[in-house]
Amino acid sequence: MRVVALALLTWIFMGLELGLKGPLSLGASSVSPSFVFVLLTYVAMAATPRQTAWAALALGVLTDLTNPYALQDRLSPVVVVGPNAIAFLLGAQLVLTLRGVMIRRNPFTLGFLACTGQLVASVTLVGIFGVRSLIDNQHWAASPHLWGGLKNALYTGVAAVPLALVLMPLGPFLGLPGPQARRFARPNST
Amino acid sequence: MQTPLIQRVLPVTILILGALALVVPGRYQWWATSLGSTVTVLVAPVSGPVRAVATWLGPNRAGSSDEANRVFEDELERIKSELLRTQQENDRLRQTIRDLQSGLALQDNAPVRQLEAPVIGTGSDPGTGMLTVRAGTREGVNTDGVALAPGLQLLGRVVAVAERTSTVRSITAKSSEAITAMIMINSEVADGLRCTLTPVGDGTLRGPVSDRRDPGTNSPIEPVAGQLVRLDDPLWPRSSRMLKLGVVESVEPSPNQPLRRIVTVRPTVLELDRLSDVILWTPLEPGNDKAGGAK
Structure with a gap:
């Protein structure tokens, strides 16, 4: 996998994530798609487990850094490094497990995997912040965040389908095996 | 072939991030705030234009006529x-x-x-x-x-x-603290009904209104839907006092004190976060x- 190419795509997808979260959120709710997780899902569909783990940690840390949280006893928000990194790592592990039984060429595969992976990441995130509420003075209720996480996952899955049409041709650019690469392909006759 | 040292970098990184995520309180991660700000600035050339275009295309166009x-x-x-x-x-x-x-x-x-x-x-x-x-x-x-x-x-x-x-x-963010505000009963003078508004989470603010009576008739002064609500909170910067918070959307009796009223206030610009x-x-x-x- 080409690290520079992934960094460039990360820059673009982080920009989309930060710029479109608000405008694309449904009504007054906080339900919105995660572009960064779609990119991670695409990487996890084709890269090695080690490369996927590093990509998950890096994208998770970037998400953590750009996502300040409000504490009850502080006016200024705090940035906590780690929750999204661990959540993305677990979500990516699910994608790694499921990718073997998926048709990678189908854009809906990216949608389905992004949705399920994001769901696992959301549940992990709720668990982590549940633990954090013991050490940080933070107003935290698990149920609304679990519901929100489910809706976010569905929305991410829907958003991933059109994004698949953009990401799939970029496989060679990222140094990832494209969907046309077959394990038992016919040898080239020329 | 990777050396054992390189192979251990990934599990050690996961352990460190796990510890930061679960054990280290937010106030001790102050160093991450400046890193976050740097990342935000770095992606601004993408996020800024994308947001501007999405807002322009979206239904929540700011500005009334021209x-x-x-x-x-x-x-x-x-x-x-x-x-x-x-x-x-x-x-x-x-x-x-x-x-x-x-x-x-x-x-x-x-x-x-x-x-x-x-x-x-x-x-x-x-x-x-x-x-x-x-x-x-x-x-x-x-x-x-x-x-x-x-x-x-x-x-x-x-x-x-x-x-x-x-x-x-x-x-309107749910994490925001309650705001003391004034429901303007007269738009020309800084006089009105005080209320304490808490964000609901759906883009509105809601809270009880203080009891105030007409000195002439001794009847209670009731808030009315459509009245303007302005900030009147001593905990906010002085320069922000009397700025517009929104308009009263609905008035209902308080479930605990039927003689008191609870108002729901909606900002005049819908979806502030967009x-x-x-x-x-x-x-x-x-x-x-x-x-x-x-x-």
Whole structure:
């Protein structure tokens, strides 16, 4: 996998994530798609487990850094490094497990995997912040965040389908095996 | 072939991140705030234009009819809130002079600097109501500032400032604290019903209204849907007092005290979190404007 190419795509997808979260959120709710997780899902569909783990940690840390949280006893928000990194790592592990039984060429595969992976990441995130509420003075209720996480996952899955049409041709650019690469392909006759 | 040392880097990184995620309190991760600000600035060339285009295409276009009208309406609202603030300040000063009867130095209305700044990001969880704005200490922004939407609608408070960016917490964000406000029963004078409004999470604010009676008839003065609500909170910067919070959307009896009323207030600009540009209102002399400043 080409690290520079992934960094460039990360820059673009982080920009989309930060710029479109608000405008694309449904009504007054906080339900919105995660572009960064779609990119991670695409990487996890084709890269090695080690490369996927590093990509998950890096994208998770970037998400953590750009996502300040409000504490009850502080006016200024705090940035906590780690929750999204661990959540993305677990979500990516699910994608790694499921990718073997998926048709990678189908854009809906990216949608389905992004949705399920994001769901696992959301549940992990709720668990982590549940633990954090013991050490940080933070107003935290698990149920609304679990519901929100489910809706976010569905929305991410829907958003991933059109994004698949953009990401799939970029496989060679990222140094990832494209969907046309077959394990038992016919040898080239020329 | 990877050496054993390189192979151990990944599990060690996961352990460190796990410890930071689960054990280290947020206040000890202060170093991450500046890193986050740097990342936000780095992705701003993508996030800023994308947000501006999405907002332009979206249904929540700011501005009523045309640019000239908008400027005129903004100016009118600014003068109105300034007049009300001055009236309120005069009342306060009269009271202070009566109380002290001395030549104590009294503060005038602090002058403010207005700066239009693009919104370059929303937190990953929009429910937290955090907006990242491309203007920071270099532009003179500080934590005494407030952010306004078009029409001088109060958007939120500046809660953190880095060199090039600042973070605004929206008044409608569920994580925001309760706000003391005034329901204007007369638009010309700073007089009305006080209420304490708490964000509901659906873009509105809700809270009980204080009991007030007409001195002539002794009947209670009731809030009415459509009345303007303005900020009147001593914990907010003084320069932000009497700024527009929204209009009363509904009035209902309090479930615990049937004689008291609960109002739901909706900002005049829908979906504050989706704006592409905000106006930052920063007092020129921060020390004079300190109220319930950042901790």
